[in-house]
Amino acid sequence: MIALRSRLEIKKLKAANQMVAEVLQLVKKNISPGVSTAALDKIAEAEIIKQGARPAFKGYAGFPATLCTSINHEIVHGIPSKKRKLREGDIISIDVGVCRDGYYGDAAITVPVGVVSQAADRLMQVTETCLSKAIECAYPGERLYTLSYSVQKYAEDNGYSVVRDFVGHGIGTELHEPPQIPNYGKPGTGLILKPGMVLAIEPMINLGEHTVQVLADGWTAITKDHKLSAHFEHTIAITETGPEILSRL
Ligand code: MG
Numbered sequence: 001m002i003a004l005r006s007r008l009e010i011k012k013l014k015a016a017n018q019m020v021a022e023v024l025q026l027v028k029k030n031i032s033p034g035v036s037t038a039a040l041d042k043i044a045e046a047e048i049i050k051q052g053a054r055p056a057f058k059g060y061a062g063f064p065a066t067l068c069t070s071i072n073h074e075i076v077h078g079i080p081s082k083k084r085k086l087r088e089g090d091i092i093s094i095d096v097g098v099c100r101d102g103y104y105g106d107a108a109i110t111v112p113v114g115v116v117s118q119a120a121d122r123l124m125q126v127t128e129t130c131l132s133k134a135i136e137c138a139y140p141g142e143r144l145y146t147l148s149y150s151v152q153k154y155a156e157d158n159g160y161s162v163v164r165d166f167v168g169h170g171i172g173t174e175l176h177e178p179p180q181i182p183n184y185g186k187p188g189t190g191l192i193l194k195p196g197m198v199l200a201i202e203p204m205i206n207l208g209e210h211t212v213q214v215l216a217d218g219w220t221a222i223t224k225d226h227k228l229s230a231h232f233e234h235t236i237a238i239t240e241t242g243p244e245i246l247s248r249l
Contacts, residue, residue, distance in 0.1 A: 002179055003172050004196030009103065010237045010246070013172065013198055016053070016105030017235045017246035019098050023047050025249070027067065027096070028111050033088045037069035040094070041080035048098050056097030056104055056175050063219065068095040068108075070220070075204050075212060075229040076166055077219040088114035091124060093231040097175055104175050106200045107247035108233035120228055123207050126158045127230035130183070130203040135236055138201075138243035142193045145185030151203045152184040163204035163229070165212040166221065171200045171235055195240045202233035 005013065023044050030043055045066040048055050055066035063077075070078035070093040071086070078093075086092065095108035110124050133154050134147040152162050168181030179191055183203045208227030215222060223229050235247045 002170055002191070002197060003177060004194060005172060005198055005237070006196070009172070010196070010198065012101055012103040013105065013235070013237065014246045016098055016100040016103045017107065018249065019048065019051055019053055019100055020096055020105035020107045021247050021249045023096050023098070024094060024107060024109050027094050028109065031086060031092065031111050031113055033086055033114055035086050036082050037078070037080040037084045037086070038082040040069060041065045041067045044096055053098045053100035056099045056106070060175060066096065068093070070095070070231065072228055073223045073226045075163055075206070075221045075223060076231055077221050079217055079219055086113045089116050091116055091120050091228065091230065095231065095233065102173055104171050104173070105247060106171055106175065106233065106235050108202060108231050110230040110232060119207065123160065123205065123228055124230045126155065126160060127203055127205040128232045130154045130205060131201060131232045131234060134201050134203065135234065135243050135245065138193060138199070138236055138238055140193055140195050140238055140240060143188050144179060144181065144190030144193060146187045146190070147201065148182045148185030148190070149187040155203070155205045161206045161208065161210035163206060163210055163212060166204055168200050168202045168233070170198065172198055193238050195238055197238040198235065198246070199238070200233055200235045202231060204229060204231045
């Protein structure tokens with residue numbers, strides 16, 4: 001069952017997602033060479049607690065931190081660490097979830113550390129555009145996999161590959177709700193979007209092959225060919241008039 005959220009519920013989901021967006025901006029401001037991913041995690045956690053909410057990832061299936069920090073060839077679910085310091089030229093995906101007043105927010109950005117290669121810059125730009133393309137399709141009456149296909153098409157047209165092993169998701173009173181939202185698929189198929197659906201769309205796009213490997217920590221997903229990967233995520237609501245991005249300030 002896919003929940004259709006009331007106007008009041010969407011208001012609460014927006015409040016949670018606005019907090020997520022603020023936390024992402026705060027973390028982004030603190031990104032520079034030499035900063036550890038654990039330091040970023042601490043900043044995010046303190047801010048969420050200060051604002052009266054709860055980090056949604058911490059403790060989720062045993063995940064140990066507030067942020068997922070995934071650097072360069074790490075795709076998603078990187079665990080913040082004191083030992084892991086950012087270096088000039090890195091790109092880092094910051095993913096954060098909060099639970100506020102019983103409702104969840106979830107979003108991610110990929111950010112350059114100092115000056116990055118043209119290849120890294122282009123990968124980030126294309127991945128962010130993939131997300132926009134999916135959101136642009138999110139109108140009532142559209143089919144879910146049209147969104148998925150729009151991500152795949154733009155990524156592949158640019159010579160990149162789409163991660164298959166991880167997908168976007170519904171979100172509401174749980175962090176992960178149905179439906180699953182793959183970043184590839186056949187346009188014009190899948191469930192029909194309806195007003196009140198709230199979706200976290202999150203393309204993960206690789207410079208090389210799509211194949212994934214999970215490290216021995218049980219979490220960190222990397223590209224098998226060790227080439228760069230980027231990740232952007234927004235939580236959106238489907239309204240009568242089209243998509244509303246809840247996680248954009
Ligand atoms: Mg998510």
